[in-house]
Amino acid sequence: MIGTLTGFIDELRGVGVPVSMVETIDAMQAVESIGLGDRVGLRETLRATLIKNLRHERAFETAFDVYFATVLPPGPDSDAAGGSDPLVDSAPRSAGPNEEFDIDALLESLLHALESFDRESLRSGARSAVDQLAGMEPGRPVGGTYYLYRTLRRLDMSALEAQLMEALSADRDLSDFERRLLREDVAARLEELREEIQEEIRRRLVADRGREAVARTLRKPMIEDVDLMHATTLELAEMEAAIGPLTRKLAARLARRRKRRSGRLDFRKTVRRSLATGGVPADPQFRHPRPHRPEVWLVCDISGSMATFSRFTLQFTHAMSAQFSRLRSFAFVDTVDEVTDYFGPGIDFGSALHKVTTEAEVVWMDGHSDYGNSFEVFLARYGSQITPRTTIIITGDARNNYRPTRDTSLADIAKQARAVLWLNPEPSSYWDTGDSTMSQYGRHCDSVHEVRTLAQLESFVEELSVPGHRAIV
Amino acid sequence: MEFETPHAVGEALRATNYLPDERIAQVVYLAIRLGKPVLVEGPAGVGKTELAKALAEVMRRPLVRLQCYEGLDEAKALYEWNYKKQLLRIQADADHDWESIEHDIFSEEFLLERPLLHAIRSPEPVVLLIDEVDRVEVETEALLLELLSDFQVSIPELGTIEASSMPMVILTSNNTRELSEALKRRCLFLHIDYPDPAREKEILEARVPGLGDHLADQIARVARSIRNLDLKKSPSVSETIDWARTLLALSIEDIDEAALNDTLHVLLKYQADIEKAAKEIATSAG
Numbered sequence: 115m116i117g118t119l120t121g122f123i124d125e126l127r128g129v130g131v132p133v134s135m136v137e138t139i140d141a142m143q144a145v146e147s148i149g150l151g152d153r154v155g156l157r158e159t160l161r162a163t164l165i166k167n168l169r170h171e172r173a174f175e176t177a178f179d180v181y182f183a184t185v186l187p188p189g190p191d192s193d194a195a196g197g198s199d200p201l202v203d204s205a206p207r208s209a210g211p212n213e214e215f216d217i218d219a220l221l222e223s224l225l226h227a228l229e230s231f232d233r234e235s236l237r238s239g240a241r242s243a244v245d246q247l248a249g250m251e252p253g254r255p256v257g258g259t260y261y262l263y264r265t266l267r268r269l270d271m272s273a274l275e276a277q278l279m280e281a282l283s284a285d286r287d288l289s290d291f292e293r294r295l296l297r298e299d300v301a302a303r304l305e306e307l308r309e310e311i312q313e314e315i316r317r318r319l320v321a322d323r324g325r326e327a328v329a330r331t332l333r334k335p336m337i338e339d340v341d342l343m344h345a346t347t348l349e350l351a352e353m354e355a356a357i358g359p360l361t362r363k364l365a366a367r368l369a370r371r372r373k374r375r376s377g378r379l380d381f382r383k384t385v386r387r388s389l390a391t392g393g394v395p396a397d398p399q400f401r402h403p404r405p406h407r408p409e410v411w412l413v414c415d416i417s418g419s420m421a422t423f424s425r426f427t428l429q430f431t432h433a434m435s436a437q438f439s440r441l442r443s444f445a446f447v448d449t450v451d452e453v454t455d456y457f458g459p460g461i462d463f464g465s466a467l468h469k470v471t472t473e474a475e476v477v478w479m480d481g482h483s484d485y486g487n488s489f490e491v492f493l494a495r496y497g498s499q500i501t502p503r504t505t506i507i508i509t510g511d512a513r514n515n516y517r518p519t520r521d522t523s524l525a526d527i528a529k530q531a532r533a534v535l536w537l538n539p540e541p542s543s544y545w546d547t548g549d550s551t552m553s554q555y556g557r558h559c560d561s562v563h564e565v566r567t568l569a570q571l572e573s574f575v576e577e578l579s580v581p582g583h584r585a586i587v
Numbered sequence: 588m589e590f591e592t593p594h595a596v597g598e599a600l601r602a603t604n605y606l607p608d609e610r611i612a613q614v615v616y617l618a619i620r621l622g623k624p625v626l627v628e629g630p631a632g633v634g635k636t637e638l639a640k641a642l643a644e645v646m647r648r649p650l651v652r653l654q655c656y657e658g659l660d661e662a663k664a665l666y667e668w669n670y671k672k673q674l675l676r677i678q679a680d681a682d683h684d685w686e687s688i689e690h691d692i693f694s695e696e697f698l699l700e701r702p703l704l705h706a707i708r709s710p711e712p713v714v715l716l717i718d719e720v721d722r723v724e725v726e727t728e729a730l731l732l733e734l735l736s737d738f739q740v741s742i743p744e745l746g747t748i749e750a751s752s753m754p755m756v757i758l759t760s761n762n763t764r765e766l767s768e769a770l771k772r773r774c775l776f777l778h779i780d781y782p783d784p785a786r787e788k789e790i791l792e793a794r795v796p797g798l799g800d801h802l803a804d805q806i807a808r809v810a811r812s813i814r815n816l817d818l819k820k821s822p823s824v825s826e827t828i829d830w831a832r833t834l835l836a837l838s839i840e841d842i843d844e845a846a847l848n849d850t851l852h853v854l855l856k857y858q859a860d861i862e863k864a865a866k867e868i869a870t871s872a873g
Contacts, residue, residue, distance in 0.1 A: 134768075137772060140621070140623070140775075144620075147617070148593075148617070148620075155593060155613055158609065158610045159617055161776070162613070162614045162625075162775040162776055163617075163775060163776075165776060166768075166772070166774075166776045167765075167776075168628065171778070290844075290869055290870060291843065291847070291868060294812060294870065295805070295809065295812055298808070298811060298815065299808065302783075464817070
C-alpha cells in the first residue's frame with residue numbers, strides 16, 4: 115500500500131503539484147485511520163490532505179484514476195497484509211468482442227440506466243460497452259483517448275441524447291424554457307456515462323501496462339503552464355475560468371501596496387497640533403498620499419495568428435480595469451482603432467469581443483499584420499493624448515509579414531509615454547526568426563516579455579506591482 | 588462526541604439541517620479524527636460559514652468566531668494588555684517598589700482575551716471559526732501558524748500558553764488571494780462548490796417548508812442552468828432559498844418564463860446579469 119501511495123505522490127509531483135513531506139505523512143496517517151474500504155472515501159481523504167489548490171484538482175483526478183482505478187468495492191478477501199496487493203484488478207473480465215454481440219440490447223440497457231440514473235447499471239453498461247466497442251489492443255502505448263472516442267462514436271451519443279430527451283419529456287409538449295432545462299439534465303447524465311467509460315478504459319490500460327506507464331502518457335501540463343497559442347478549446351475554457359480569481363488576487367495585492375505608502379510630513383498641521391502639548395510636536399501629522407492614478411493603454415494585435423492571445427490579454431486587462439482609473443484599449447491588424455467603449459461596465463465580454471472583430475476599423479489593406487503602419491496611424495491619431503503618466507502595453511508577435519518596420523513612430527511613442535511594454539506570446543527563441551522583427555521594435559520598449567502561459571502573465575503583472583522595482587505603472 | 592464513520596458525521600450534520608455531500612462528510616470526519624484544521628474554500632454563499640455553525644451544534648461545542656478583515660492585528664485576534672487597568676494598578680500602589688508591580692501588571696488578570704486566545708484557553712473544547720482568512724495581510728496570517736500547528740500561543744511577558752482543550756478549527760476563504768503554503772500545509776483542504784441539482788433540491792426542501800417536490804426540482808435545475816451562464820455573480824445557495832420563498836409566497840407552483848422573468852431579481856443582483864439570464868433562458872439551446 116505504501117508503495118502505491120508513494121508512487122501516486124511521485125506522479126503528482128511529476129505533473130507539477132507541490133506535495134510536501136508533511137502532507138505526505140498526513141496522507142499516510144489519514145489513510146491509515148480510514149482504511150482502504152471505499153473508493154470515494156480514499157479519494158476524498160487523499161484530496162483533502164494532498165491537494166491545496168483548486169487548480170491542481172484535474173491533475174489529481176487523472177492520477178487517482180490511474181493509481182487507484184483498480185480499487186473495487188471492498189471484498190472479503192482484500193487484505194493488505196496478505197501477499198496480494200488489494201489494488202490490483204480482480205474484476206472478472208467478460209470475454210472479448212464476439213460476433214453475435216447485440217448493440218441494440220446494450221443501447222437499450224444504457225438508455226434505461228440513464229433514464230433512471232442508476233449508477234450501478236450505468237457502470238456495468240459502460241463496462242460492456244468498452245468490452246465490445248473499444249477494440250482495445252493490449253500493449254499499445256496510448257492514453258485511451260482514441261478508445262474513448264471509438265466507443266462513444268459507436269454508441270452514437272447524439273442519437274442517445276435524442277432518445278433520452280424523448281424518454282424524459284414523457285410525451286409532453288415542452289416550452290423552450292423547459293426544453294433547455296431538460297437538455298442540461300440529459301447532458302449531465304451523458305457526461306456521467308462518458309466518465310464511466312473513460313474510467314473503465316483507464317482501468318484496463320493500467321491492468322495492461324502498469325500504472326507508471328499509463329500515468330506518463332496521460333500527463334498534461336497544469337493549466338497555468340499551457341501555451342496560450344496552442345491551447346485546446348477545453349483548456350481555453352479552463353483558463354478563462356482561472357482569469358477571474360487571478361485578477362481579483364492581483365487587484366487585492368495592488369490595493370494593499372498602495373495603502374501602505376504614507377505621505378510627507380505636514381509641517382503646518384504638526385505645529386498647530388503641538389500647541390496642545392505645549393509646543394512639543396508629540397503627534398506628527400502627514401499629508402495624505404497623492405492617489406496614484408496610472409493610465410494604461412493596451413494595444414493589441416488581433417490579426418488571425420494572434421486571435422487567442424489577444425482575447426486573453428483583453429479579457430485580463432478588462433478584468434483589471436477596476437484597478438486602473440484610465441484604461442484604454444486599442445486593436446490593430448494593419449491599422450489601429452480604439453475599442454475602449456466596447457468594453458463598458460456591465461457589458462458581457464463575449465459580445466464586446468464580437469463587436470471588436472466586426473465593427474472596429476482595424477483592417478486598411480489586406481488584413482495581414484502591419485506593425486509599421488499601425489504605429490504610424492496610432493501616433494498620428496492618439497499621439498497628442500499620450501502623457502508622461504501613460505503606460506502603453508503592446509501585445510503582439512511582431513511578425514510584420516516582411517513589411518518595412520518603420521519603427522521611428524514607435525520610438526516617438528516611447529518618448530512621450532511613461533513606459534512602453536511589449537508582451538510577446540511566442541517563445542523567445544523564435545524571436546527574430548522569419549518575419550519576426552522583435553528586436554527592432556524591442557529596442558524602443560522599456561521591456562519585452564515572453565508571455566506564453568497564464569503563469570507568465572501573472573508574474574508579469576506581479577512584477578509591475580512589486581515595490582522597489584522601477585515604477586512603470 | 589465520537590463518530591465512527593464519515594457516514595455518521597454526515598447523518599449528524601443532516602440532523603441539524605445542514606446537508607453535506609460525501610466529500611464534506613469525509614473531510615470533517617478526518618479533521619475530527621486527526622485533530623487538524625480544515626481550510627474551506629469556494630464561491631460566496633455555498634455554506635462555508637454555515638458548515639462551522641452546524642458542526643458546533645453537532646459536536647455540542649460553543650462557536651468562537653473570528654471575522655477577518657484587512658488590518659486585523661494581534662491585538663484584535665489574539666490578546667491585548669488591558670493598559671487602562673494596568674495604569675490604575677500602578678497609581679493605586681504608588682508606594683510599592685517597581686519590581687513587584689511590574690510582576691503584577693503582566694499577569695493574567697490584566698490580559699484581555701481575543702477570540703484566538705479564548706478558543707484555546709476555554710476549559711471546554713470549542714469550534715473555532717476563522718472566517719474569510721484571505722482578507723488578512725500575509726503578516727497576520729503568520730500569526731495563525733503557531734496556533735494551527737501546535738495549538739499554543741506565545742506571549743512574550745507570560746510565556747507559552749498551551750491549549751487547555753483542543754479546538755476544532757475551520758478556516759474559510761473566498762480565494763481572493765493565494766494563502767501561504769505554510770498555512771495550507773497545516774490544514775486539510777475542502778473545496779465546496781455549488782451543489783448539484785439533486786443536493787440543492789434536498790437543501791431547498793429542508794430549508795423551505797411547504798415547498799412542493801416539483802417546484803423544488805425545478806428551482807434546482809433553473810439554478811444550475813443560470814450558473815452555467817457566464818455571469819458577474821452566480822446565484823448562491825442562499826439566494827435560491829430566497830427565491831424559493833418568494834415563489835412560495837406568490838403561490839407559484841410551476842415556473843414558466845413569465846414567472847421566471849418576474850422574480851429573477853431575487854436570484855441575480857446585477858441588471859446586466861438579469862437581462863442576460865432572461866434572454867438566454869428563453870432559448871432552448873443549452
